[in-house]
Amino acid sequence: GENVEQHPSTLSVQEGDSAVIKCTYSDSASNYFPWYKQELGKRPQLIIDIRSNVGEKKDQRIAVTLNKTAKHFSLHITETQPEDSAVYFCLILTGGGNKLTFGTGTQLKVEL
């Protein structure tokens, strides 16, 4: 499948600090870049996505940036709160958008 690398695998921050998670991919045809959040014991849910014709997208405290030349995109969470503690996954779509490859996940822990 598509080669997707996600880093770091774990991230611990103090409440109020920022967190950044990065994904690197190999298929230059990819044009849609979402991030999913999975809270403990729950299903993954889409939190933000970006298309390749846009370099950055923000939604309140979260943002996604894309560097298509370097083939990486990042999730930025500002002013982190305890409820941001979860596992975050990036996702790459290939095969016309039908074949999906998730990153291996980042366990984010926001400490009080």
Add this chain to the structure above:
Amino acid sequence: EAQVTQNPRYLITVTGKKLTVTCSQNMNHEYMSWYRQDPGLGLRQIYYSMNVEVTDKGDVPEGYKVSRKEKRNFPLILESPSPNQTSLYFCASRGVGLAGDRGVYEQYFGPGTRLTVT
């Protein structure tokens, strides 16, 4: 309420005993897929279906079968389960066309099925 349902939610079985995990969605989505989630490996796609009677392999299809006879249902079949198929399984569906600001590719996941094969 728009949702994806899976049954059973928990299953403990023995090696070689055929089982089926059902998945159903009520959003009239064309695309459905199955994933397994294992620690350190994230979510890996098993099979996907672009519409009725159209299925294709994901990254880890060995040991699994699927069928798509109706648009709303996409069951996952393990003909002869083995211990290495012990995992958390998620079904997901996705529509086509814009959905608000989310675009065309938002996936809606079921609640998951935790399978243990002894």
